[in-house]
Amino acid sequence: MTTELHALPDHPTDALAIATAGPATRQGPASPTGGAVAALRPVGLDAVRLDPQGLLGHWQERNATATLPHCVRQLDESGAIDNVRRALGEVSGPHVGMWFSDSDIYKTLEAAAWQLGRDPANVALRAFIDTTSALLARAQEADGYLNSYVQSDAGRTRWDEMKTSHELYCAGHLIQAAVACARAGVGAELFAVAQRLADLAVQRFGAEDGEAVCGHPEIETALVELHRTTGRQDYLDLARRFIDLRGKGLLGEDDRFGRAYFQDHVAVRDATEVTGHAVRQLYLLAGVVDVAVETGDGQLLDTAERLWESAFQTKTYLTGGHGSRHWGEAFGDPYELPPDRAYAETCAAIASFQWNWRLLLATGACRYADEMERALYNAIGVATSTDGTHFFYSNPLQLRTGHDGSHEDAPSQRLSWYTCACCPPNLARLMASLQSYVATADGDGVQLHLYASGNVHTGHGELEMDTHYPWQGQVRVRVRAAGTQSWTLALRVPGWCAQATVAIDGIAVDVAVDDGYLRLTRVWGEDTTIVLDLPMPARLVSAHARVDAVRGCVALMRGPLVYSVEQADLPEGVVLEDVRLDTGVLTATDSGDGRVMLSASGLVPEAPGPTDLYGEYPSPPRSQARIPLTAIPYFYWGNREPGPMRVWIPTAEGEGEQ
């Protein structure tokens, strides 16, 4: 591929962005142009290297060696690749799997591109991109149209079922894959395919009489990213148009879920509440912020921040997961957050991560980085098995004794693939680009948002992070400044941390937390060591009093990690639902390998209880026995034999009310 294709020389904003981030870096996901109205700038794809000894680096490594190759294999095994061949008439029979199976291919291509950006020598991935791109190029029609489901059946008409067809959704993922290719410097053929389809979309939907939106948002953010990569204004215009056309009833009614399912019940700018299908809502909001920063549209940014409050003050799980309902894969009403029926789709957590990243760049506000961290270590982290090849689609906070895990909707364990396989390749593309989200830069200096062992190279200098985060709260940052100008190193103090301290070269620095960051401004010497201490005692967390589903319960957390109690750690014969927590006993325990478990004390009834489902209040007291309790990080659960689990534990204090 040629760089000319992607970075048009007459488009000055990219150059600006790269200049801010440092000389040697390529752009990562969601990189605003230099002209964008954004508080912070990404440091780019090459600026950060995660150490595989750390948890985030390990996850990224596991993705490269296990998850991504698994996804590539599954594209063949699931029939997704054959679906494209079917569009070419090279394979017979009806389309296999979901009608939007092309998006599985595109997300895997995007992951491969980001991974090649980190590891250009990966011959297998390069071959995968080249072969698949060639196939897609052949399948693409002369005018740029590409969708294997529509093309494989003469009875189907393009753009005919915008409510359900996912044609633009798939196109969006193709574009995102292409943008990743451009930024990683691979896959020129794929970029050309994507741009042809994007140009067709502009032609078809950018025209005044072409009013339509896709039932599944995604293309909005993709088009802005393509604008950022190419400088083409028409892509940005179309993204904005798709946002502003929602709420006009263009998708018609939906008998089953209502118009809110598609976020078509109200104009985006007038919305006051996150509603409907969670992934749709969150992808849409990522696009909203992208358009807002690129066009300087303050009203759109206000909308995103208003909806963020709806989401994070009334509709977010403790794990950062979103979606309280399996029915419609949807947000629920405010404070409707059942742990057992949490849908908390993996893709929704990834979409939330992406949305928060965009809001962080737009505003610089710590709360968005806090939510990135919460989602990453919990709702996203839990989705992948320790071996990297099994995945949760829904991520409940409780699995009951006697749970029927016989189908894909709510399995008792991670599955190797799904009929609707949106989540695994989504995980792969996030993990392959994870380093890009660790730090940002602006004119004043560098901001560290996520802590992980590794290096950060910026125009201001090089930072070497050394930490056992999230197991330990100490982060050692060695700064090697590049110049003699004063600049600010901003260190995020997570919302969960009450008392952060910092020392420079062994001397405590008395600096107040400023909007979530400790900001250290100075002319940095050649070699300075900063030690940030984020004390992370094990702690008990309670939910807002309106969250009915976990009344009388507490959750165990330490640092950013949510913990869970799993059946495998209970004494023989104890039923998890019978366990009550003694809130007076809670300690952190090093498991010997650096990981930290929590130890607590529980109470269980000494004799079987009544079988009646309902009885007089108050229930007669029952004699209790004490048992030791071990809590493991939520993201680890389900890696042993299948069994019950719960994050929210009823307190022994509340037992009298049962």
Place this chain on the structure above:
Amino acid sequence: MTTELHALPDHPTDALAIATAGPATRQGPASPTGGAVAALRPVGLDAVRLDPQGLLGHWQERNATATLPHCVRQLDESGAIDNVRRALGEVSGPHVGMWFSDSDIYKTLEAAAWQLGRDPANVALRAFIDTTSALLARAQEADGYLNSYVQSDAGRTRWDEMKTSHELYCAGHLIQAAVACARAGVGAELFAVAQRLADLAVQRFGAEDGEAVCGHPEIETALVELHRTTGRQDYLDLARRFIDLRGKGLLGEDDRFGRAYFQDHVAVRDATEVTGHAVRQLYLLAGVVDVAVETGDGQLLDTAERLWESAFQTKTYLTGGHGSRHWGEAFGDPYELPPDRAYAETCAAIASFQWNWRLLLATGACRYADEMERALYNAIGVATSTDGTHFFYSNPLQLRTGHDGSHEDAPSQRLSWYTCACCPPNLARLMASLQSYVATADGDGVQLHLYASGNVHTGHGELEMDTHYPWQGQVRVRVRAAGTQSWTLALRVPGWCAQATVAIDGIAVDVAVDDGYLRLTRVWGEDTTIVLDLPMPARLVSAHARVDAVRGCVALMRGPLVYSVEQADLPEGVVLEDVRLDTGVLTATDSGDGRVMLSASGLVPEAPGPTDLYGEYPSPPRSQARIPLTAIPYFYWGNREPGPMRVWIPTAEGEGEQ
């Protein structure tokens, strides 16, 4: 119609059943043959008259004057009747509404038949039955096949999609309508149509190589009822066959819900848990009991009783509703009973009522009558608006502030009809035959299960019930015995009643409750008055400690009625989710018109609380203000302006744990 058609003279069991019940009565729903292995016998269709001044009589009257005519109109307006005309080629265009819309017609026909049994002079209903029967007879194919969805499109093949087609489900409802016609002495043409279809089913599915089951059980109970009406053994055999063919994978896999959705994951006789789609499971179990009693199959009856324990000890709402999940309209895991997302489909409550009736007849055990009462006054009663023409499909126990009620799945108010309109005509057929469920008889005497003002005529004599039940617990029964033999009047003492007393002609009788009944055995005089007193103080109810969703909450009940707190009764500005109940204050208040409301005392925070969704445990205490609380019967909620409601109220005592 001719009685010869229905009551074959050479089939002795009907005659036996009628003899037990009394000379003048026709059979009501689910009437075992005289040869059936059943503890109790229905008293029949004509034996009971409900006084419209009482609540049950009022409901039956409202059904006759409002609900049933509304259903008849909606069959036209929804296109269900036109779908049949379409099968005849008399209407063009595609099938309208659900593919099983025929069942809406059949349930309405059944309701009309039962209603004509009570009110033979109803010309409009008679015309409805005659016209509709003639239409169906014309639409029926020569070999007996009848299904408007399949017949209206040449591309559809009969019996081809047993998993989803609902062909036998629809046939079952046709058969039930026909049985009702036979028992009410109307609609001979409809009976002939149904029997032709039943004969086709026997021919197609009774053959050894005809192994298949319907994805939606219903035909099983219908075939047994047809056997009871005709004496034909092959109908009973086919019902039994359909039950025993489940669990063999004949329906294949279901990608979305798993095989448990259809109750095809395990042989019925081996099942240990109610699972999957609740209406499917409960209709199936009604058929299981029907087959068990008619064939003397103790293993099948054991199965039904085992699954009853699964249902009523782990998966039943306080209202008697079933189905914890909107997704799959399904039972959840044990103790998974969220009040806000209770699906508790109206049809499931009706199916449960029918199942419990059959178990009551089979065993005579009080617990089944208790559950009939619980469902009737709560989960079923709530489904219909006070005006009789608006209905709930799902019946949640909580509606949140800010609830999105914009679609049919979870509307904020009852709707006049539904895309899937199974519930309203199901209510109509139950209410039209409601009197049949009040009492039973056996060789020893008469059993009263449901208390309502009205008369009960049996072979043993006439009973006149006078009561304000469920508002007041006193039931006055005047007995006019028909003979000089001693017999037993058994009066059910509901499970909720701790201290029933009874007096005969003003003299207290000291008799112990025997398996849920007070049994009074004597030679009854010409005119004896029994006064049963069932004290019904307002009471607080708690749920089993494993029901996480209502931890720290209590429900308010009085007698069989569940109460609810509705926004309309709260002081201005109070958010229902903020209300905590002072469990020390609870009184019953006559509303002046005989209905009883409950008065309690609540606490609400004096100032707005934190907006954070999660915080430290324990939460800081908040200053509280006291407010008066009014609770109305749950079945009345939603008849004022739409607004939040809840059955389970958090206690003030539990507030410290929030």
